[in-house]
Amino acid sequence: MSRREAAASAAPRPSGLAGMSLACRDVSFSYEEARAPIPALRDVSFVLPAGGSLALMGASGSGKSTLLQVIRGLDAPESGAVVLDGAAPVDVGYAARQREVGLVFQAPELQLFASTARDDVAFGPRRLGWPEDRVSTAVEEALDVVGLPPAHFAERHPYTLSGGEQRRLALAGVLAMRPRLLLLDEPFVSLDPGTRRQLVGILERLKAAGVTLLLATHDADLAWALCEELLVLREGRAAAAGAWDFSAAGGRLLAANRLREPFFVELWRRLGRDPQRAPRTAAAAAEDLS
Amino acid sequence: MKATIAQYYAGDSPLHRLDPRAKFVAVSALAVALFVRDSFAGLAVYAAAAVLAYVLSGVPPAWFWRAFRPLLWLVALTFVAQVVFAPGEPFFSFWFIHVSSRGLELAAFLSLRLVVLVLVGSVLTLTTPSMALTDGLAWLGRPLRRLRVPTDELALMVTIALRFIPTLLVELDTIMRAQRARGADFRRGGLRERTRSLVPVLVPLFVLSFRRADELALAMEARCYRPGAARTRLHPLHAGRADIALLVATAAVIVAGLLV
Numbered sequence: 384m385s386r387r388e389a390a391a392s393a394a395p396r397p398s399g400l401a402g403m404s405l406a407c408r409d410v411s412f413s414y415e416e417a418r419a420p421i422p423a424l425r426d427v428s429f430v431l432p433a434g435g436s437l438a439l440m441g442a443s444g445s446g447k448s449t450l451l452q453v454i455r456g457l458d459a460p461e462s463g464a465v466v467l468d469g470a471a472p473v474d475v476g477y478a479a480r481q482r483e484v485g486l487v488f489q490a491p492e493l494q495l496f497a498s499t500a501r502d503d504v505a506f507g508p509r510r511l512g513w514p515e516d517r518v519s520t521a522v523e524e525a526l527d528v529v530g531l532p533p534a535h536f537a538e539r540h541p542y543t544l545s546g547g548e549q550r551r552l553a554l555a556g557v558l559a560m561r562p563r564l565l566l567l568d569e570p571f572v573s574l575d576p577g578t579r580r581q582l583v584g585i586l587e588r589l590k591a592a593g594v595t596l597l598l599a600t601h602d603a604d605l606a607w608a609l610c611e612e613l614l615v616l617r618e619g620r621a622a623a624a625g626a627w628d629f630s631a632a633g634g635r636l637l638a639a640n641r642l643r644e645p646f647f648v649e650l651w652r653r654l655g656r657d658p659q660r661a662p663r664t665a666a667a668a669a670e671d672l673s
Numbered sequence: 674m675k676a677t678i679a680q681y682y683a684g685d686s687p688l689h690r691l692d693p694r695a696k697f698v699a700v701s702a703l704a705v706a707l708f709v710r711d712s713f714a715g716l717a718v719y720a721a722a723a724v725l726a727y728v729l730s731g732v733p734p735a736w737f738w739r740a741f742r743p744l745l746w747l748v749a750l751t752f753v754a755q756v757v758f759a760p761g762e763p764f765f766s767f768w769f770i771h772v773s774s775r776g777l778e779l780a781a782f783l784s785l786r787l788v789v790l791v792l793v794g795s796v797l798t799l800t801t802p803s804m805a806l807t808d809g810l811a812w813l814g815r816p817l818r819r820l821r822v823p824t825d826e827l828a829l830m831v832t833i834a835l836r837f838i839p840t841l842l843v844e845l846d847t848i849m850r851a852q853r854a855r856g857a858d859f860r861r862g863g864l865r866e867r868t869r870s871l872v873p874v875l876v877p878l879f880v881l882s883f884r885r886a887d888e889l890a891l892a893m894e895a896r897c898y899r900p901g902a903a904r905t906r907l908h909p910l911h912a913g914r915a916d917i918a919l920l921v922a923t924a925a926v927i928v929a930g931l932l933v
Contacts (some may be wrong), residue, residue, distance in 0.1 A: 385860050398915040486854040492881060493844060494851040506873070510856030542880060556855060 401565035402434035402595035403483060405454065409463035412453050413488040422619055423449040429614050429624040433468070433563075436596040438534035438606035441616035442641040448489075448615065451566045455486040467564070482511065486563025491549035500531065500552055503541050507560040518559075524553075525559035529585055535669065540634070547578030554585070564595040571602050583609065604635075607645035608663045615640050629658040632664045680740050680795075681802045687915065688800040693809030695916035698925040700797045707790055716785060717843035722923075723792040732799045740795045748784050754778035803835040808910060818891040826900055833889070836883075844881060846862035848874050 410427045413420035431437045439447050452458050454465050464471050469481040488494055497503035504525055509520040523533045529551040536544075541552055550570065557565070559653045567586075568578040571579050586609055589597055600606050606613070607627070617625040617640050628636070629648050637644060644658070647668055651661035688696070704709065705847030776831055798806070811828030818824055849859060852873060859870055 452850065455854050457853055482856065486851075488854070490847070493848050493877055496848075496852075497877040506852075506857075510858075560855065630717035653775045656745065 391591055401455045401563060402593045403468045403480065404433040404435075405431040405564055405595060405597070406465060406466040407450075407454070407463065410450070410460045410465060412449060412458060412460050414449075418542075424453065424460070427616070427619070427621045428463075431595060431612070434590075434593045434595055435612065436590055436610040436615055437612045437620070438610035439599040439614050439616065440603070440640070440642055441622075443641070445616040446619040447620075451486055451568055451597070451599060454564075454566060455484050456481045459531070468599045470605060483556035483561070483563045483565070484566065485560060486566045487554050487557050487568065487570060487578065487637055489572060491546070491553040494553045494556065495549060499537065500539050500541055500544070500555075501525065501533070501537040503552065503557045504559045507556055508648060511560060521559045521561065522555075525555040528588070529555040529556055530581055531555065541566060547574050548582075550574060551585070552584070554582075558589075562594065564597065565589060566597045566599075568599050569601070570598070571600060571605055579605075582587060588595070593631070601642075603643055603645045604647075607648065607661075612620070627659075667668050678831050680736070680798055682730075682732045682736050684731050684800070686729060686800065687847075688726065688730045688796065690915070691919055692910055692912045692916040693805040694812055694910060695912060696797050696801055696917050697806070697809050699919055700793055702923055703793055704790060706930055707786055707793075709896060710930050711782070712933075713782060715930040716782065716789065718926060718933055719793075720789045722797070722926040722930075723789050724904050726796045730796050730800050732796075736799060737795055740799065741791055741921070744787075744791050751787055752784045753782045755783055775782045781785065794850060804832055805908075805910075806907075807832045808906065809836070812910060818922065823901070825904060829850040837865070837885070841878065845874065845878055848877050 407427050407429055410424055412424040413422045413423070418527070420506060427446075427450060429437070439450065441447055455461050456465070467477065467484065468476050470480055480521055495503050497506065501519075504522045505518050508521045513521070524536070526533045526536060531548060536548075536552075541549060543546070544552060549556065554567075554570070554625070570586075574582065577657070583605060586596065586598075593650055596610065598606065598610055612625055613623065613627050614621060615628055615636065622640060623633075629644060629652070634644065643649075644652075646664075648658045648661040650668070652658040662671050699860060703719060703722070707716070710716065756776050764772065764774060784894075789797070801809075807828045810831075811824050814822070814824040814828075824893055853859070857870060857873070859867065861867075862870070915925045
């Protein structure tokens with residue numbers, strides 16, 4: 384067992400979360416502007432099975448954040464539908480499923496407001512109307528999962544935490560609501576490598592626990608390491624959806640969208656190996672090469 | 674959510690190209706004349722001038738309507754207050770309401786005056802970027818510097834404040850979305866509950882604003898900003914023939930309104 388695996392197994396595991404499946408069917412959305420509406424999403428369709436993981440990539444302004452907000456129900460699609468666990472918006476119980484979709488925004492400073500970390504994380508569970516003992520259990524568990532042990536962090540003021548700690552606290556605030564589908568908007572931006580690795584570990588554990596993951600990111604390496612599938616948005620349209628494709632056509636598609644291949648894929652290509660079977664982590668690469 | 678406060682309409686009409694100082698002086702003079710003159714005939718002249726200015730501005734009616742809508746209540750209130758409280762022989766009475774023809778006339782006059790005033794003011798703000806307006810005001814306020822009023826600094830403060838209003842609105846929107854994603858509901862509950870739900874929204878907004886103010890001050894110092902130092906402008910104000918024409922035309926309109 385490697386040191387990292389040991390650390391991962393020592394860390395508390397999120398428990399009892401069964402993933403939620405997600406399907407977008409021809410979702411379109413425009414922002415109302417004074418002169419003319421600006422289309423942000425156009426007929427976006429894809430399927431993400433329960434417990435699956437999907438990387439959402441695309442150039443800045445391609446509609447990634449908008450898509451996440453539409454999936455969470457903060458904006459209603461103009462046409463098309465977001466189907467959660469097979470339930471369409473018109474179905475009974477849709478609102479309850481929507482509450483099981485967690486969305487972590489990019490900037491933690493826009494999400495934290497309470498005077499203690501505990502109160503901040505408790506905000507969501509309290510809005511769900513949970514009894515106070517269940518709230519405090521959920522809060523402590525969430526803080527543990529993101530590596531902010533409550534004994535040390537629960538009473539701290541969120542604004543006294545470091546950038547990486549704030550990011551994890553914001554994640555804890557969403558995890559405390561026990562989401563079955565987790566949407567993350569650029570979670571790795573401006574994190575130092577250590578914190579980034581820590582966050583990857585947290586997401587890996589959530590995946591292992593069965594949570595469905597949708598990750599908007601510019602980081603091809605982390606997207607490849609964490610996500611089985613890829614959705615590329617281009618000017619609001621799904622340019623590619625499904626399995627990663629590293630054929631010549633797939634490479635051109637990535638380049639056309641200001642993206643690049645993951646490091647190990649490029650390495651495998653240069654080694655004359657099948658890029659499609661490139662490893663996702665350094666550990667896997669080392670095992671493969673030795 | 675979009676900012677409708679900084680309501681400048683980017684266009685290229687003759688009015689857009691005028692010097693902000695000339696526009697400000699013309700609008701101020703017209704506003705004073707509007708309040709001095711108290712006959713329907715005079716008001717009609719000024720209303721015609723305001724409509725002409727509006728047509729020249731090339732701004733779509735929807736934009737005017739948006740600037741105007743919040744003031745409808747004020748106009749309605751003025752009208753009702755005049756009808757109810759104006760003196761004169763009532764031709765219709767109900768309880769404490771006595772409607773006289775004099776009251777109706779006065780109400781119509783004051784409401785119309787308010788409408789024309791808003792129309793004239795909107796032409797100014799819709800055709801002048803806020804930065805140009807503050808620059809113009811700073812220039813017009815120059816004599817006050819003799820009295821040690823820091824007009825340039827005040828103008829800069831206003832410019833910065835205006836500059837960050839849209840930014841703050843976007844951040845406010847994001848904060849509220851983040852909390853809605855965690856189950857907050859800003860539309861439900863009574864007034865007290867709704868007010869209380871705004872506290873968690875305002876906390877991050879204030880924290881961010883203070884941090885940004887700090888960073889902005891540092892960035893300005895790093896770019897050699899010194900309070901009180903003489904500053905040059907990227908776009909110096911130029912008054913030309915068109916601006917003189919505007920002032921002459923405005924003077925003519927004001928005199929015409931006073932004479933009819």
